Amino acid sequence: MKKKEFKSISVSRVIDSDGRKTLIINNPTDFRLIGKGVQGAVFQLDDDRCIKFYVKKSFVEKEMKAYEAAKKYSFIPEFYERGSNYIIMEYIKGPSLYKYLQKVNHLSKSISQQILMIHRELKKVGFTRIESKLGHFIVTDGEVLKFVDHSDAFSYFQPYPNELFTDLKKIGLLQTFLDHAKELDPEQYSEWGKAVDLEQI
Structure with missing residues (x-):
């Protein structure tokens, strides 16, 4: 995994005049976008891991609190690493x-x-x-x-x-x-x- 490469990804959010939230993704890497929402975007790093970038650092804290509370359950993806604006977790293969x-x-x-x-x-x-x-x-x-x-x-x-x-x-x-x-x-x-x-x- 090339850490410098994935750290060049960034996400931000803009709100238009009607109050609609739009996610802006800057991805200069080859990592594939696999999901996005109003809080961030998820990219596949390799066969086993993915990374979620968040528009706010507070969202990282919120998700980490949830991972910590539920980490014993096999239905929760495995957690690997966190940064100030991202979390690396298990990549789950399969359809929604x-x-x-x-x-x-x-x-x-x-x-x-x-x-x-x-x-x-x-x-x-x-x-x-x-x-x-x-x-x-x-x-x-x-x-x-x-x-x-x-x-x-x-x-x-x-x-x-x-x-x-x-x-x-x-x-x-x-x-x-x-x-x-x-x-x-x-x-x-x-x-x-x-x-x-x-x-x-």
């Missing part, structure tokens, strides 16, 4: 859960059970917001899920996974997931039901 479900058009109980388990375990270690968009899950061999992007884990309290519900609804699989949740984890299903009408979403 969003792309995977669009392709197979079916939500298995195994995947639902993993999502439920991830929510339950992260709540145990203190996550107050679990931003479980389908794009934040990576499907690896054997339909095993990995969960990425945790910089907002302690930002505020989120009583139910609204991003997850929205994504599943878009591809017509929300009711399947809710049926699985009601059967597999009635306690968590009931907790979500106190925050939102699960029969009407």
